[in-house]
Each structure stands twice: as C-alpha cells, then as structure tokens.
Amino acid sequence: MKKISVFGLGYVGCVSAACLAAAGHEVIGVELYKDKVNMINKGNSPIVEPGLEELLAQVVNEGRLRATSSCMDAIRESYLAFLCVGTPGDGHGQLQLDALQRVCYEIGQALRGAARIFTVVVRSTVLPGTVRNVVHNALIAGAGEDFRPFLRVAVNPEFIREGTALKDFKHPPFTLIGSDDASTAALVHSIYSAIDAPFVETSVETAETVKYVCNTFHALKVAFANEIGDTCA
Helix, strand or coil, X not given: CCEEEEECCCHHHHHHHHHHHHCCCEEEEECCCHHHHHHXXXXXXXXXXXXXXXXXXXXXXXXXXXXXXXXXXXXXXXXEEEECCCCCECCCCCECCHHHHHHHHHHHHHHCCCCCCEEEEECCCCCCCHHHHHHHHHHHHHHCHHHHHHEEEEECCCCCCCCCHHHHHHCCCCEEEECCCHHHHHHHHHHCCCCCCCEEEEXXXXXXXXXXXXXXXXXXXXXXXXXXXXXXX
8 A cells, every 4th residue: 555645636636546545545635626625525526427426435435535735734644646737738739837836846845854755756748858847846946955865756647538537547558657767667566556557667758758649649530530521521
C-alpha cells in the first residue's frame, strides 16, 4: 500500500483517485473547489462516468479515499503526488500552465524544510520539456534549493476515455513511465502492479511526446473518417 495524493479532481484526477484507492492504496484527493471536496467525502461523484459513483462510495466508506482543499495536509500524509491539473489551450492553441505551476509551487512550499524523498508524477497532458523546465523549476522555487536532492519527478500520461474510464484505467494499452531515475520508475510501476498491461519506461521528454503523438493520431483518425463520410455522402 502506498500513501498517494492526487492534485486536481477533474475527470482524470477523480477517476485516478478512485481507481488507485480501489487497488488498495491510501489516497488523498486535493481540490480547490470545496463543493467537489464535499461531494467526494460523501461518496458522490462530481462527474458523470458509469460506475464511478459506486466505486467512490465504496472506497470512501472503506477509508481509503478522502478529499481536502489543503495542500499542506495532503503532502504531510503522502510521499508521492499525482498531478492531474488541467492544461487547457488558449485562443492561440498554447497550453495554459498557470494552474500547474501554482500547484507545483504550493507542493514545494509544503515540502520546504523537509528532509525526505518525495516523488511528483505528472499525468496532465503537457508539451515536451514542460516537466523539466516548468514543473521541476516551480517545485524547487517553492521548496528551496536544499530540497533538490530529495525531489523525484516522473511522467505518467493517462489513456482513459469518457464513458469507459474505469475499464481503461484497469486495462490500458500500456503503462508509460517517463523518468530519468530507475528507482523512481520502479516506484511508479509498483503502484500499477495489479494492472495487466505492458510496462514502457522512457525518458521524461519521450513520455511527454508519446502522449501528444497518441492524441494527434486519434484526432487524425477522426478527421479521416469525417472526410470519408463527406466523400460518400
């Protein structure tokens, strides 16, 4: 059993938190909006996804999942954090990373003065180079340079679809871990030990790229199908 915090209880974060708790881990969800926090603590789902409300009710009642708005509390009670913060595009197609940077800085502040290894795993979809140049820097800015030897960072992109999210979490096409440290990759891999899927370990930037390539290929298939439909019509 691992003590895990999940930051951002939107679609990906809520599904991830529930499934990780169902796998036997002790999970703390962190969300800015207190309405979501209250719903999850009552075992209610803040999103519409088949089977999720029943799963949330089960893991909350069993004491394996709770939600909070306090970053400090979550970091104090965990040693690994999944970041599932939204990274929407702006009007020009550029990713908005403000929320991700803010969460990383707050996590860093919660770790300031600590002398323990802490692992941050990014599940948010980000462009190659974001984890190394944005996430890592924001964490150190919050925690201070003294924490640099204790910080571990990895990328673990999600491949879940709305409507089949629980099934996709349990049966992904593969589990992808991007890390520059073998022990960090092994730690993340151990969290998914109950999932029967190929395990792929890459560098941080490669994992970020693979997620974008997969998203782009899915969009390409939809666009191709639409063009064929128009041609046939």
